[in-house]
Amino acid sequence: MPRILRTLLTDELLTRIHDRAAAHDRDNTFPHDDLRELADAGYLRAFVPADLGGAGLTLEEVSREQARLATAAPATALAVNMHLVVTGLAALLVGRGDDTTAFILRDAAAGEVFAFGNSEAGNDLVMFGSRTRAERQADGGYRFSGTKIFTSLSPVWTRLATFGLDEEHPDGPRLVHGVVGRDGTTTKDDWDTLGMRATQSATTVLDGARAEPEHVYRSLPPGPSGDSFVFALFATFEVLLAAVYTGIGRRALELGAEATRRRTSFKYDGRPYSQDPDIRWKVAEAALAQDGAELQVFALARDVDEQADHGARWFAQLVGLKVRATETARTVVDLALRVSGGGAYFTGSELTRLYRDVLAGIYHPSDDESAHGTVATSILGPLEE
Template identity: 35%
Template sequence: MFPELTDRQHRIVALAEELSSRFADRADRYDREGGFPFANLADLRDSGYLRLVVPQRYGGEGADLFEMTLAQERLARGCGATAMAVDMTIHLIGRLAETPSWTEPMVAMICRAVVEEGALINSAATEADLGSPSRGGAPATRAVPSEGGWRISGRKLFVSMAPALRWFLVSATLPPDAETPQGSIGSFLVEAGSPGIRLEDSWSDSLSLRSSASYDLALDDVFVPAERLVERTPIGAPPRPGAPTQMAWFALTLSAVYLGIGQAACDTVCAYARERTPTALGRPIATLPNIQHRIGVMQTALSAARSVLHQTARAWVARPAERSAMTAQIAMAKYLCTNAACDATDQALRIAGGFALTRALPLERYFRDARAGLTHPPNDDAALELIGKHALGM
């Protein structure tokens, strides 16, 4: 399907496809249970998938952004919840590999633990009152100075993979000091199991991605050593130089996940249409022009979104000097991929009719899971505004 890929890229895709096949066999059970798919995580560790994105100097393979979009789309066709959850580690490591904003010892510690132990990390940034961190604002979570470090108290939402994480990257507001009279926002590397940490399952009966374990994280006077304050930004300061890198790795790898969910829905309903032969019709419904039309609309949108996604990720890798000007293109890829996935899963339900509403087919799960893509930044309104400004030369 991708004749233009290198041998290395074909190998990465093949690994993702093999894992995807295993995950697909378990996806319905995990979705029903709403727990975390520990068997999938074990496969990711044992297969070397988690090592792909880690820089070679730490024992990984140094996969670039384009290679990880290829892998993540294929992985999501088997289990969207697992692919979305592991993406939280992937995009963070990818961002640090390209734009190191932490001290070398902290980056090395995280990367080597991923390679040697299959350790996982995720940001804990979203709060109920704050909304999406991408919209700005200071978190209600507070960090206060303590001897040898900081003490953090607050509550975070949507912390995917929570039961399996080694570290939580927690954002918190720091008090004003001489250098930051308005206060600052810090990112703290908080180790799982630290005294004062509590996980609460607020997710397993959610609409989408039920087995991603996107729990709440409560922190009650959690001590964090001083060196674990890995990033600090004054309140009101302009975006960090690495902000475009963070946006690219987050938006494009997650776009690939939701594109994979949409493609899985299209593939599944095509197989269904070839087999479904109502007695009144006497032949498969795949022979009907209206079914062919609907599937044509689905595949066209998915293929167009994939083309933009691949073009954008390839350009990011090939032209690093132009990355700061690629935000509109990144937003376009995210908008197209997530909306193509939502539209495809909706069309799949219409084609399969009543059977699509039951667990006999995975189409209702794809439909639910695809909706989560609309919630990741940039949201549709922000993406379209950014694209419009770029077209207007503003």
């Protein structure tokens, strides 16, 4: 029997979101109407189990939805992605018998909006080290102090998943992961970027932000870890991120193909450029890349859902997916621009916006250097001392 993939996003909703995207990019504003409509559609509860009032979608189903949302508005998709990553990792852990993050699903069911406060300027260890101070409280809770960058959903989040280093832990330094509220945090007005402007991923300053004891879900030694939380984080983050950029490529290919049918060639007696062999080659090149990107994203998402056995190469598969998906999206957008003519160079062009948005893929973890190191180690073993 064919698999039935569930969906929450209607074509009508995606059209409305698409129609607002250009203005949010131009004005550098957060898409409040998009978020409201997505919440009304139950999309912020996509990973929440049905018994809590959510849709209970799988990672593959949500990744397919994220690709569709990104074709309408990449920045909206990337912003919502952070909420979905937090709730998705919680759903993955709970589904495998680990209830330490079950409170996230309950809070999401009640309408809380989650964001990530993990990235730090100058921290190339990313999740395996932190400049943020985590101070244990007498009741087992923690207070976090530090500066986090690229905090998507900054105007609207109500819960922030974050982490910091507890250097006074009795068992030695520990990276402590938990969820804080708005108290003890300040959001800077510093998001004025080349692309992905509507994400409003401003800097967040933590000044004693408190995680209650029941909201502290991991305390791990610094450095790489085989803990199930780390796998859940990488699996949901990298797959859903790849889905967003794959959606950008999908839309760019559509726009490029439309342009070749619309433009006519003086050289070829007024025939459309879609009949020019050189242009057709470029469109085919973009489609070849895009087809491969779509297949790999959804296949690896399904492997996560079905607990496929990639053994020691799981992390290599996940970080490799991110690099391939974001680089492929850049290639497809570039080819779409090349076949669309000079009109695509003007700021009112949707392709121009996609060209700026897709560049953000360079900066998400894992970066090229880290990913290549992970993949090399998975094949060749670690570097010798």
